[in-house]
Amino acid sequence: MPQKKIALIFLLLNSIFINFTFAQKISEVDKIVAKYPKSFDSTEKLADRIEKDFDSDYDRSRAIYSWIAFNIRYDYNAYLNPPRTQGFSYSSEAEKQQKIKQLNDNLIQKAFKSKKAVCEGFTALYQHLASLMGIKCEIIRGDSKISVRDIGRKTTSSNHAWNMVLIDKKWRLLDVTWGQGYYDSSKGRMVNDFNPAYFDTDPDYFFAKHFPDSGTYLGKRLSKEDFLNGPLIYNTTIENDYKIKSPDSGIIEARNGDKITFEIKNLSKSNQVFYVNKRNQAVKVQNPKEKRGGLEFQITIDNNVGEYITVFVDGNSVVSIKIV
Structure with a gap:
C-alpha cells in the first residue's frame, strides 16, 4: 500500500x-x-x-x-x-x-x-x-x-x-x-x-x-x-502514561517470520490491543503477558504487515514504528 x-x-x-x-x-x-x-x-x-x-x-x-x-x-x-x-530597514539597534x-x-x-x-x-x-x-x-x-x-x-x-x-x-x-x-x-x-x-x-x-x-x-x-x-507516540500515550519500553527504536529491520516485541506501561489484559495491517484490517495481538506494570506482546512480520505498524489500545492509536 x-x-x-x-x-x-x-x-x-x-x-x-x-x-x-x-x-x-x-x-x-x-x-x-x-x-x-x-x-x-x-x-x-x-x-x-x-x-x-x-x-x-x-x-x-x-x-x-x-x-x-x-x-x-x-x-x-x-x-x-x-x-x-516582512523585512524592514533601521539605522540603529534601538530602532x-x-x-x-x-x-x-x-x-x-x-x-x-x-x-x-x-x-x-x-x-x-x-x-x-x-x-x-x-x-x-x-x-x-x-x-x-x-x-x-x-x-x-x-x-x-x-x-x-x-x-x-x-x-x-x-x-x-x-x-x-x-x-x-x-x-x-x-x-x-x-x-x-x-x-x-x-x-x-x-x-x-x-x-x-x-x-x-x-x-x-x-x-x-x-x-x-x-x-x-x-x-511515534500519540496523544493517548501521553494522557494515559503508556510509556513505550520496547521497542526503543522507531525503525526496525525485520524479515518475514521475525517477531517484534512490544512492552507498554500501564496496560493490562483487560485492554483491547490490536494493530492495522496493510489491508486496513484490525488484527488483535495474541497471547499478551502482563509484565512489570504493563503488557508485553509480539507482532509477527508477514506479507500482511505494511511499512508501518501502529498499535491501538481501546480504539486509540498509541505507538507507530517503521519496518525496513
Missing part, C-alpha cells in the same frame, strides 16, 4: 477515536474558562479576568492555555500559503528592536482579534498574556514529529514553536497550538477539540514529539537522531 494511503488511514483512525479520551480530562480551571466570553476588548482585560478568578501562577497559566485553545483556531490556509517574510517589537505586537493582536493563527501567533499570544500576569514565559522554536512519515525523516528544518513557563521555580512545557485541535485529513480541515495533554507535559513525552533548535533543554543535551528515529 502506498505510504501516503497508510499515513492517511492512521491519521483518520486517530482523529476518530481521540475525542472520547480527552473529553474526560477537563479540569476545574478549564470549566471556568469555558464560560468566558469568546472575545475581550483587549488582552489586558482578559488577563485581568484570569488574575481575578485564579490565585496561583499554575492555574493562571492553565487558564491562558485553555482560553487560547478554546477560542483561537489554527489557520490551515495560512500554513499552506505562508505570507512573505531595530522597536520595529521587531511592533511586528510581534501586530502578530499578537492579529491572533487575538481574528481568532486565527499558526504556531507563531499561538506562542506569541500565550507569552504576552503570561507577561501581563508577571509569569515568566519563553518561546521555543524547533522540529516536530506528528505522523508516521516523520519516523526516520532526514530533513531537520525548524517547523514549529511552543512555550515554556516558569511556575514555582520549575519550567513547564506546553504547546497550546496542539491544545486547540487537530487536522482531520478525511475532511480536509481543522477540527476544534480541546486537548489538555500538552499543558505541563512530562519532558520525556514532550521531546518525543518536539525537538528544540538549540538541541538542549535546561542545559541537558538532547539527541536529534533519537528524536527522528524513535517510535
Whole structure:
C-alpha cells in the first residue's frame, strides 16, 4: 500500500477515536474558562479576568492555555500559503528592536482579534498574556514529529514553536497550538477539540514529539537522531502514561517470520490491543503477558504487515514504528 494511503488511514483512525479520551480530562480551571466570553476588548482585560478568578501562577497559566485553545483556531490556509517574510530597514539597534517589537505586537493582536493563527501567533499570544500576569514565559522554536512519515525523516528544518513557563521555580512545557485541535485529513480541515495533554507535559513525552533548535533543554543535551528515529507516540500515550519500553527504536529491520516485541506501561489484559495491517484490517495481538506494570506482546512480520505498524489500545492509536 502506498505510504501516503497508510499515513492517511492512521491519521483518520486517530482523529476518530481521540475525542472520547480527552473529553474526560477537563479540569476545574478549564470549566471556568469555558464560560468566558469568546472575545475581550483587549488582552489586558482578559488577563485581568484570569488574575481575578485564579490565585496561583499554575492555574493562571492553565487558564491562558485553555482560553487560547478554546477560542483561537489554527489557520490551515495560512500554513499552506505562508505570507512573505516582512523585512524592514533601521539605522540603529534601538530602532531595530522597536520595529521587531511592533511586528510581534501586530502578530499578537492579529491572533487575538481574528481568532486565527499558526504556531507563531499561538506562542506569541500565550507569552504576552503570561507577561501581563508577571509569569515568566519563553518561546521555543524547533522540529516536530506528528505522523508516521516523520519516523526516520532526514530533513531537520525548524517547523514549529511552543512555550515554556516558569511556575514555582520549575519550567513547564506546553504547546497550546496542539491544545486547540487537530487536522482531520478525511475532511480536509481543522477540527476544534480541546486537548489538555500538552499543558505541563512530562519532558520525556514532550521531546518525543518536539525537538528544540538549540538541541538542549535546561542545559541537558538532547539527541536529534533519537528524536527522528524513535517510535511515534500519540496523544493517548501521553494522557494515559503508556510509556513505550520496547521497542526503543522507531525503525526496525525485520524479515518475514521475525517477531517484534512490544512492552507498554500501564496496560493490562483487560485492554483491547490490536494493530492495522496493510489491508486496513484490525488484527488483535495474541497471547499478551502482563509484565512489570504493563503488557508485553509480539507482532509477527508477514506479507500482511505494511511499512508501518501502529498499535491501538481501546480504539486509540498509541505507538507507530517503521519496518525496513
